Amino acid sequence: GENVEQHPSTLSVQEGDSAVIKCTYSDSASNYFPWYKQELGKGPQLIIDIRSNVGEKKDQRIAVTLNKTAKHFSLHITETQPEDSAVYFCAASELTGGGNKLTFGTGTQLKVEL
Amino acid sequence: SQTIHQWPATLVQPVGSPLSLECTVEGTSNPNLYWYRQAAGRGLQLLFYSVGIGQISSEVPQNLSASRPQDRQFILSSKKLLLSDSGFYLCAWSVPRRSGNEQFFGPGTRLTVL
Numbered sequence: 001g002e003n004v005e006q007h008p009s010t011l012s013v014q015e016g017d018s019a020v021i022k023c024t025y026s027d028s029a030s031n032y033f034p035w036y037k038q039e040l041g042k043g044p045q046l047i048i049d050i051r052s053n054v055g056e057k058k059d060q061r062i063a064v065t066l067n068k069t070a071k072h073f074s075l076h077i078t079e080t081q082p083e084d085s086a087v088y089f090c091a092a093s094e095l096t097g098g099g100n101k102l103t104f105g106t107g108t109q110l111k112v113e114l
Numbered sequence: 115s116q117t118i119h120q121w122p123a124t125l126v127q128p129v130g131s132p133l134s135l136e137c138t139v140e141g142t143s144n145p146n147l148y149w150y151r152q153a154a155g156r157g158l159q160l161l162f163y164s165v166g167i168g169q170i171s172s173e174v175p176q177n178l179s180a181s182r183p184q185d186r187q188f189i190l191s192s193k194k195l196l197l198s199d200s201g202f203y204l205c206a207w208s209v210p211r212r213s214g215n216e217q218f219f220g221p222g223t224r225l226t227v228l
Contacts, residue, residue: 043221
């Protein structure tokens with residue numbers, strides 16, 4: 001089955017700096033890669049995703065890049081703000097018409113310091 | 115718009131007691147439904163998923179079971195809770211016909227088994 005590794009487990013940045021979180025996956029059939037943000041005590045919220053036919057996707061201060069050959073993808077947050085502090089999870093999945101199963105990374109605790 | 119509800123929000127149960135957690139989705143039909151467990155400081159582990167009424171797939175052998183008595187209702191149960199069942203339980207849904215297959219999470223149930 002799929003295995004997703006995520007690094008780093010914790011990340012501290014100064015407000016205004018950029019943050020980068022990296023994930024690798026093992027199954028070459030995976031073709032859908034979402035990123036979730038989870039605030040304390042809440043359910044994860046989908047913030048951006050990318051499909052394998054695209055190398056990069058950007059949404060305001062958030063961007064995701066995908067390298068299918070190397071089987072890794074990354075989340076980039078620019079101009080970080082205190083409200084960006086949360087746990088971020090990457091995931092990988094093979095798109096099917098049936099039960100879509102996501103395999104998650106172990107999470108990155110991002111802390112944006114003033 | 116679609117919404118997903120989970121209850122209760124928090125639950126404290128003694129070892130050996132039964133469990134019933136409920137999840138309902140509004141605003142969509144025939145969703146795929148999922149139950150995840152998140153241990154403290156850990157990633158999300160898929161427990162069950164369902165592509166239709168009465169159709170349940172189990173991902174991990176355990177003390178829990180799931181049922182889908184109605185199209186938009188997903189229930190997680192146990193006859194006798196173990197200490198190891200403590201955790202944050204998350205329900206999620208996705209629409210299989212959409213190209214993205216994004217999964218959207220509910221607010222979660224915090225279960226503590228004493």
